[in-house]
Amino acid sequence: MQLFYNPELTETTKHFLFNKEESKHIVKVLRKKTGDTMHITNGKGWLFTAEITIPNLKNCEAVIIAKALKAKPNYNLHLAVAPTKMNDRYEWFLEKATEIGIQSITPVICAHSERKVIKAERFEKIVQSAMKQSLQCYLPTLHPAESFKSFVGKQHSDTLFIAHCEETDKKSLKNELKPNTDITILIGPEGDFSPEEIKLAVDNGFQSVALGNTRLRTETAAIVACHSVAYSNEL
Numbered sequence: 001m002q003l004f005y006n007p008e009l010t011e012t013t014k015h016f017l018f019n020k021e022e023s024k025h026i027v028k029v030l031r032k033k034t035g036d037t038m039h040i041t042n043g044k045g046w047l048f049t050a051e052i053t054i055p056n057l058k059n060c061e062a063v064i065i066a067k068a069l070k071a072k073p074n075y076n077l078h079l080a081v082a083p084t085k086m087n088d089r090y091e092w093f094l095e096k097a098t099e100i101g102i103q104s105i106t107p108v109i110c111a112h113s114e115r116k117v118i119k120a121e122r123f124e125k126i127v128q129s130a131m132k133q134s135l136q137c138y139l140p141t142l143h144p145a146e147s148f149k150s151f152v153g154k155q156h157s158d159t160l161f162i163a164h165c166e167e168t169d170k171k172s173l174k175n176e177l178k179p180n181t182d183i184t185i186l187i188g189p190e191g192d193f194s195p196e197e198i199k200l201a202v203d204n205g206f207q208s209v210a211l212g213n214t215r216l217r218t219e220t221a222a223i224v225a226c227h228s229v230a231y232s233n234e235l
Helices: 020-029 087-100 120-133 148-152 195-203 218-232
Strands: 003-005 015-017 037-041 046-054 061-069 076-081 104-109 159-163 182-187 207-210
Touching: 003 120, 076 087, 076 218, 087 104, 087 120, 087 218, 104 148, 148 195, 159 195, 159 218, 182 218, 195 207
Parallel strands: 003 037, 076 104, 076 182, 159 182, 159 207
Antiparallel strands: 015 061, 037 046, 046 061
């Protein structure tokens, strides 16, 4: 199955047009014809089956012939991850975290961050593409970048963790995870969080955790955390 994404579709939509880029792909690459069916999600849980009525290269038309609302995951994971120096590493994290299953992502700018500007539009496209590739119907929320201090100072109702490399009293993340809960995990930049940031996070209710016995790159640590949470909810 190939999945398309159209955020404008709702459960009441009956007829719609694909944009120029998707129309060209559908007609010229996939060679879809009148009467062929396709699957589309709006990223809000709905999976639509559509039938092509006019396979136009610029404005491919279709009608909805079936729809289903998919169940939400039984947990909510929010990863707050510092942007990496090499942009492609962060993009890899976004792609893989979406494939594994994540609900929210916030780039956090830390004291040791070497990259302080992100490409939000490109990041959004990567997340959308990964959602379609992994055949999911819920699009993760990509929040605007914000400072570490601002993020940890907010009111959070989740179970809060900060993963870091400092030699402090830390517990293993996998041993602290509980299924069916909302979780926020902070992942630092190259060079880790500063001691002051770790203290600030702990003072604001974040629990220090370790992700294993080895030092991990930022993007690797984020994926390990993401998979640990997903796995704990599959047991």
